[in-house]
Amino acid sequence: MGYDFTDYEPYDFANRRHIGPSPEEMAQMLAAVGADSLDALIDRAVPQGIRQLSPLDFGPALSEQDALSKVRAVAQKNAAMTSLIGMGWHGTVTPPVIRRNVLENPAWYTAYTPYQPEISQGRLEALLNFQTLVSDLTGLPVAGASLLDEATAAAEAMTLARRGSKSKAEAFFVDKACHPQVIAVIRTRAEPLGIPVIVGDPEGDFDAEAAFGALFALPGTHGEIRDFSAQVAALQAAKGVAAIACDPMAMLLLKSPGEMGADIAIGSAQRFGVPMGAGGPHAAFMAVSDKLKRSMPGRLVGVSVDARGNRAYRLSLQTREQHIRREKATSNICTAQALLAVIASMYAVFHGPDGLKAIAQRIHLKAARLAAGLERMGFDVGPEAFFDTITVKVGALQGVILRSARAEGINLRPVGEDAIGIAMDEPATDDTIAAVLRAFGAEPEAAAQMAAARVAHRLPEGMARESGYLSHPIFRMNRAEAEMTRYIRRLADRDLALDRAMIPLGSCTMKLNATAEMIPLTWPEFANVHPYAPEEQLAGYAEVVADLSEKLCAVTGYDAVSMQPNSGAQGEYAGLLAIRGWHRARGDAQRDVCLIPVSAHGTNPASAQMAGMKVVPVKTAANGDVDLSDLRAQAEKHAAKLAACMITYPSTHGVFEETVREVCKITHDHGGQVYLDGANLNAMVGVARPGDVGADVSHMNLHKTFCIPHGGGGPGMGPIGVKAHLAPFLPGHPLGGGRVGPVSAAPWGSPSILPISWMYCLMMGGAGLTQATKVAILAANYVAARLDGAYDVLFRGPGGCVAHECILDTRPLAESAGVTVDDVAKRLMDNGFHAPTMSFPVPGTLMVEPTESEPKAELDRFIDAMLSIRAEARDIEEGRADPENNALKRAPHTVEDLVGAWERPYSREQACYPPGAFRVDKYWPPVNRVDNAYGDRNLVCTCPPMEAYAEADAEAAE
Structure with missing residues (x-):
């Protein structure tokens, strides 16, 4: 009796790992929706008149290892050279404890936007740390939770200035020392809005009466540093709004925008531990004066209290403003760079104020040693005072020097046809400086000596930073790796992400982010x-x-x-x-x-x-x-x-x-x-x-x-x-x-995140992607079929099917039991779930998108949770539960609810272990229901001193 391989077929690991339900589970789900096959369901759900005529064919799907090998071969076609080009992107060192425990950790990267604050407290604290970092470094009282990139943040500053200005001028002034891509994006954004853009020199071309706002550069793209206090004052006297684009690393040593009187500061936090990644993603930032805080674009994390009076974080003020004000919205921003802002904030926590200042000082002294060496060689180096960037006049030698630098493994920036820009960064060493000097023609021994020479600083007189920063205890914690690891873990444990449970948000498609896709x-x-x-x-x-x-x-x-x-x-x-x-x-x-x-x-x-x-x-x-x-x-x-x-x-x-x-x-x-x-x-x-x-x-x-x-x-x-x-x-x-x-x-x-999507396509192939779509439609119809009767499913196609999401009507519960869609959302947290999309597109409803990634067991757990919520509402309807003091109204429940006196008419077990909740691995919301009104009335958007929390607790208790 031998081995028989005649029926062997390759097992499609990539497809099966991405698509949650097994073939056996799919058969059970199809039976529940009344379809004979997956294709029969698609024929009912998708109109024949729009169906794709030919199959999607990318060739055979690759295994995870084959896909990684392919991507590795392609990655090696990039040259990860030392780039001292500047222009807003710099080499940085991501502390390994942050790289492994944040950037590469699904507890952080698979979470959703923190619109449900009770299950987002970890991210919200990290983002509040980011806001505090930005506010402190810019010297302005209110900072947002990040924007998309520096150029778009500058464009947002322009439109914010127009909203906040009382000037009758129509133009916006832009410092010609801003990075060229920043100026270009401002021009793009300004043209459809009819805003004339004046690009010029703040010293000779700036007319405060001719502009409703201005953007100045600190430092400039070629290294120049100016104190804009006079221009800011003149603009404000003319009822305009002043913005400054600043480098946060430079702000550790230089006078801040706030100290110059600016109304707005923008920039990029990329060099705070986030790799360049060929351009992104990185956390841009914006900080504003108090008068502009209610019209600032993007997200803003604030401090509030929960139902027990404990400290709790939440998104404040203009959250999802574009969904409320629509065409009257001041910005279309619907996302941020939260993960990158978290990394930047953790970088600041890891190094602390003294460590950050030391990094900035080292960067500057490297630039100063390079400048001194080049001057000693006879080159014309400018500006006279700088932070990290210098511009060297080289005449006809530009091409030769650039090629010589590349031969040394270093990229420099061509400036015009006769100059070269060089921006020093955190990873640069004396060997880096010596290599640059050799590219300019220095002999190796002389280059090494000049690279290591002691030099005086070249910061401008009268521009030294005098104000403090990062005084909050979180930035002065014990930064031993054990403590740092535990802090990151503590925050992660406060959140509910895809690594814990399904996140069934309609129109947001919270699906698997496969580990193999994340590796590159x-x-x-x-x-x-x-x-x-x-x-x-x-x-x-x-x-x-x-x-x-x-x-x-x-x-x-x-x-x-x-x-x-x-x-x-x-x-x-x-x-x-x-x-x-x-x-x-x-x-x-x-x-x-x-x-x-x-x-x-x-x-x-x-x-x-x-x-x-x-x-x-x-x-x-x-x-x-x-x-x-x-x-x-x-x-x-x-x-x-x-x-x-x-x-x-x-x-x-x-x-x-x-x-x-x-x-x-x-x-x-x-x-x-x-x-x-x-x-x-x-x-x-x-x-x-x-x-x-x-x-x-x-x-x-x-x-x-x-x-x-x-x-x-x-x-x-x-x-x-x-x-x-x-x-x-x-x-x-x-x-x-x-x-x-x-x-x-x-x-x-x-682009640094594009390999994720490319890997997904490679591992799934056209057939796999098509199968994923079909299973997503099956999952939504399965949820709709199982919950139909307990909840009305509001919209179906002519075949009686939904697409990849379904809308459950919870409005009848408000009428019959006083249970709102908010109550349902908070109660789902006790069951161990993030709520579906609330009140969109129909107020008072839940839009559920289970995706193709979730196995049937997780779908059933969610269904059980929704059925148990309906049963609890029925208890209110039929008089078995108090209409005000019940598990739905008091949700979510925390560990604190397990201790002390219990005077509620429902049991602790019902409160904390409803159907769907795991007994051993239960997720515990870290706070009870957050008081949104309190947070907006008492707006705090940076880490407050510890005594402020005690005052807030006392006020809430009263």
Whole structure:
């Protein structure tokens, strides 16, 4: 009797590891939804008129090891040389304890945005630390929880200045010493809004009466350092708003923007432990004066109290402003760079104020030794005073020196045709300095001596920082690695991320971020590359971008892709700019009306407003579809000015609308273009293509459908796909070129996370991606079928199916039992779950997206939790539970609820161990329900002194 291998088939590990339900579980789920097969379910759920005609074929799927080998080979085509180019990106050292325990830790990178504060306390504390760091270094009282990159933060500062200014001037002044990509993005953002941009010298060209606001550079891109106190005062006297773009490392030694009187400070925290990654992602920052805090864009973490009066953190003030104010929103920002802000904050905690100052001093002295050596060699070095960046006049020797430096393994910055810029950084050593000096022609022995010579500092007189910073105890903790590791672990344990439980957020697609996909992220060939290194050093990145773009075109039916938008909202904006550019090129500059269904994501109208378009809402029909009659009427009414129509498909209500082709045709017939929001692409990959149903442009949320982690609220990536006629109007290169300007600081946005999506496509293959879509649709229909009867499922397609998400109506519970959607969300925390999306697109409802990654056991655990919540509401309805003092109203419950007196009419066991909650591995929310009103009334956005917590507790107790 021998071995029989005749029936052997290769086991598809990558597909099976990503797709949660086993084949046996899928059969059980199909039985529950009444479908004979997965394909039969898809035939019912997805209209035949939009189905993809040919299968998605990328060739065979690769195993994890084969995919890693392929990516390794491509990574080695990048050259991770020492880049002293500057321009806002610098070499840095990520402390290993932070790299392993934050950047590479799924407890941190798989979490969702902290809109549910009770289960986000760890991230919120880390982000509050980041805000405190930024506030202290900039000298301004209120800092946000991060923005996308320095260039877009500068553009946000411009629009914030316009909102906050009382000047009647129309122009915005930009210091010509700002980094070139910053100036370029400001110009892009200003043009559709009709804001003239004046770029000039703050000393000779600045007229305070001619500008409503200004942005100054500290230090400048070529190293210059100026005190802008006089310009700031003059601008404010003219009722304008002053902003300063600053380097946070330099702020450890130099006079801060706040000390100069500035209203706004922006910059990038990249050099605080976050690798360059060819441009991103990195945490940009903004800090403002107190008068501007309520109109500052982005997220703001504040301190409040919970139901027991204990300290608790939450998002404050303008959270998700764009979803509330829509076209009247001041910004379309829907994400941040939370994970990168956490890393930067941990870097500050790890080093403390003295350690950070020492790093800054070492960086400066390295630059000073280099400058002294070059001057000794006879070169003209400027500026006279600097922090880390110098510019060397070299005349016709520029090319020779740049090539010599590259031969030494070092990239320098060409400046014009006769100068070279050099920016020193944290990893640079004496050997680095000596190598630069050799590239300029020094003999090896002389170079080594000059690199090690003692020199005086070259900081400007009268600009030394005199104010303190980072006085809070958290930045002065014992920084032994044991304590640092435990601090990071303590914060992680306070959060509920995907490594603990399903996060069933509709339209947010919280799916598996496979470990294999994450591994290349910290390889030096991807991590330690400057975005403006010579092109040949970025060959690996170029290959990733090209192949991933080709795959995304195949997935979507578009002809070209731009990777530059570094968030979904940035993708929307870039797509609308492409439409705007196309109309203008055809002589249709008057086309500025954008039709948007009232059910659309809040970023849609905010993006349209930023692109200079007028938003006209379109009604939604009773079944959740776009109201065709109203769309037709609005298209006819605005035919002469119609620029675009923005739709979401499948609809925001979780249904494949059969009328989508008609929507596109009506728009096209009246001269407009169709923007299809890619938030729900997880229901389409391999099944239907936006480009085939009539759409002209879409953004693709790589942090949703294509597995880049949400990172606790960012990073994100929102590349856009366009039809061929719009391709010439994709975002231009930040350093010049293109018919439309850049929307981000780096050419490929946040390229260091693109290998994640590429790995996902390689390991799944076209068939695997298609299977993932089908299983996502199955999972949503399974949840809808199991919960139907306990809750109304609000919208279904003609076949009785939902798409990849379903909307559960909890409004009847408010009427019958006084149980709100908030109560349901907080009670789910006791069950060990993050709540689904609340009150969007229908107020008082829950939008559930289980994704394809969750096994049936986890789906059943969620279903059991929702059924138990319904049973608890029924107890209130039928008089068995107190209508005010019950487990739903008092949720969530913490460990503190297990001790002390218990005077509630329900048991501790019911409170803390409802169905779905694990007995041994239960997740305990660290705080009880957070008091949102208290947090907004008593706004604290930096780490307060410890005595303030005691005062808050006492006030809450009263």
